[in-house]
Amino acid sequence: MAESSHWTYLHAQVHRTLLYRQILPSNQRLLVAVSGGQDSLCLIKLLLDLQPKWGWKLGIVHCDHRWRSDSQASANHVEQLAKSWGISYYLETASDIPKTEAAARQWRYQALTEIAIAHNYPYIVTGHTASDRAETLLYNLIRGSGADGLSALTWTRPLLDFRLPIADCRLGNAGENPNSQISVDFRLENHDENFQSKIPNLKSKIGRLGNSGENPNSQISADFRLENQPENSQSKIPNLKSKIYLVRPLLEITRSQTGQFCLEQKLPIWEDSTNQDLQYTRNRIRAELLPYLETHFNPKAQQALSQTAELLRADVEYLELAASELLQRAMSPIADSPQVNFQLPVKLNRPILREAPLALQRRAMRQLLQQILPSAPSFESVEKLTRLIVAPNRSQTDPFPGGAIGRVEHPSIILHIQF
Numbered sequence: 001m002a003e004s005s006h007w008t009y010l011h012a013q014v015h016r017t018l019l020y021r022q023i024l025p026s027n028q029r030l031l032v033a034v035s036g037g038q039d040s041l042c043l044i045k046l047l048l049d050l051q052p053k054w055g056w057k058l059g060i061v062h063c064d065h066r067w068r069s070d071s072q073a074s075a076n077h078v079e080q081l082a083k084s085w086g087i088s089y090y091l092e093t094a095s096d097i098p099k100t101e102a103a104a105r106q107w108r109y110q111a112l113t114e115i116a117i118a119h120n121y122p123y124i125v126t127g128h129t130a131s132d133r134a135e136t137l138l139y140n141l142i143r144g145s146g147a148d149g150l151s152a153l154t155w156t157r158p159l160l161d162f163r164l165p166i167a168d169c170r171l172g173n174a175g176e177n178p179n180s181q182i183s184v185d186f187r188l189e190n191h192d193e194n195f196q197s198k199i200p201n202l203k204s205k206i207g208r209l210g211n212s213g214e215n216p217n218s219q220i221s222a223d224f225r226l227e228n229q230p231e232n233s234q235s236k237i238p239n240l241k242s243k244i245y246l247v248r249p250l251l252e253i254t255r256s257q258t259g260q261f262c263l264e265q266k267l268p269i270w271e272d273s274t275n276q277d278l279q280y281t282r283n284r285i286r287a288e289l290l291p292y293l294e295t296h297f298n299p300k301a302q303q304a305l306s307q308t309a310e311l312l313r314a315d316v317e318y319l320e321l322a323a324s325e326l327l328q329r330a331m332s333p334i335a336d337s338p339q340v341n342f343q344l345p346v347k348l349n350r351p352i353l354r355e356a357p358l359a360l361q362r363r364a365m366r367q368l369l370q371q372i373l374p375s376a377p378s379f380e381s382v383e384k385l386t387r388l389i390v391a392p393n394r395s396q397t398d399p400f401p402g403g404a405i406g407r408v409e410h411p412s413i414i415l416h417i418q419f
C-alpha cells in the first residue's frame with residue numbers, strides 16, 4: 001500500500017503523530033520489535049505502509065523467551081511474515097529461561113539493544129499502546145509511585161547511553177559511505193561479558209566529531225561522540241558515547257483499535273496464552289480492573305488514564321530539567337565553569353540547595369545518586385541525602401550501596417568514600 005489514499009484512520013493518525021512529535025526521523029534504519037501479538041503486528045503493518053513516505057529501512061526482531069511450548073512456533077510465524085514482506089529478520093533466543101516477568105523484560109531489552117547495535121539500527125520501535133500506558137499508570141499507582149512512575153511509557157527515550165573504554169580503535173576516512181566523514185572500528189573493553197561476546201568486533205560509522213550526540217534527527221547510524229581526539233588520531237580512544245532510542249509510536253491508540261485494525265487488514269495474530277493467566281498482576285489489571293472502571297466509572301477510562309500519563313510526563317520532564325540545573329549550580333559554584341564531575345568526593349553547596357523547593361531538592365539528589373551508586377537509588381537513599389540539606393553541621397548518613405557516605409561540613413555536603 002504505497003498510496004496514502006488507501007490509508008485507514010490509524011495510518012493517518014500515526015503519520016500525524018510522527019510528524020508532530022518527530023520521534024522517528026525519515027530515512028532511518030528502524031528495528032521493529034514484533035512479538036506476533038496484535039499490537040506489534042498493527043505497528044509493523046502501519047510502518048510498512050508509511051514507509052514509502054518516510055523512506056525508512058525496516059528490520060524485524062523477535063525475542064523468544066522460551067516461556068511457552070509454542071514459543072518457537074510463534075518465532076517461525078513472525079519469521080514467515082518478515083519474509084513475505086521482504087524485511088530482514090533477527091531472532092534472539094534466551095539461553096536460560098527467565099524466571100519472572102521482570103527478568104524476561106530485562107533480557108528482552110538487552111537482546112533488542114544488542115541486535116540494534118550489531119546491525120546498526122539507531123531506533124528500536126515497540127507496539128506499546130494507550131492501553132499499556134493506562135495499565136502501567138494503574139499498576140504503579142497501586143504500588144505507590146511519584147509522578148515519574150505514573151507517567152511511565154514515554155514516546156521516546158534513549159535505551160542505551162553509554163561511555164565505554166575502547167580498545168583497538170582506528171579512525172580513517174569512510175570511503176565507502178559518502179554520508180559519513182570518518183569511520184571508526186573498535187572493540188569494547190571491560191564491558192559486560194555477554195555484551196562483549198555478542199559483539200566482539202563492533203564496527204560503526206560516525207558523522208561528526210565533537211557532536212554531542214543529542215540530535216535524534218541526524219543521519220548517522222548511531223550517535224557517537226569522540227572526546228578530545230584529533231581527527232586523524234590513530235591512537236587509542238578512551239571514550240565513545242552512543243545512543244540508541246526506544247520509540248513507541250502507538251501510545252495514542254488503544255488495544256481495541258489495534259485488534260480491529262488486524263481484523264480489517266487480515267493480519268495473522270499469534271495469541272499469547274500467558275496473557276490470559278490471571279496470576280500476573282498486569283493481566284488482572286487488563287482483564288478485570290480496567291473493564292470494571294470502564295463499566296462503572298468512565299467508558300473512556302483507558303484514554304483518560306493515558307492522557308493523565310501524558311500530562312504528567314511533561315511535568316516530569318520540566319522538573320527533571322530544573323533539578324539538573326539546580327544540581328549543576330550546587331556542584332559548580334563558579335559561574336563560568338558549568339562542567340560538573342561526578343567522581344567522589346563530591347561537594348554540594350547547601351545554601352543553593354536550601355533555596356530550592358523540596359520537589360527539586362529530591363530530584364537533584366536522586367540525579368546525583370544515579371550517577372554515583374552502582375544501582376538505581378531507592379526512595380530511602382534519596383531521602384537520606386536530601387535530609388542533609390537542612391541537617392546540623394557534622395551530621396552524616398550511614399553508607400549508601402557501594403560504600404559512599406554523605407556528611408555535612410558547613411556550608412557543604414560532602415559525599416565521599418570512607419576508608
Ligand SMILES: Nc1ncnc2c1ncn2[C@@H]1O[C@H](COP(=O)(O)OP(=O)(O)OP(=O)(O)O)[C@@H](O)[C@H]1O
Pocket residue numbers: 032033034035039040061062063064065105108125126127128132
Ligand atoms: N517476544 C517479543 N519479541 C519482540 N518484541 C516484543 C516481544 N514481546 C514484546 N515485544 C514488544 O514490546 C511491546 C510491548 O509488549 P508487552 O506489553 O507484552 O511488553 P511488556 O512486558 O509489558 O514490556 P514493557 O515493560 O516494555 O511494557 C510489543 O508491542 C512489542 O513491540
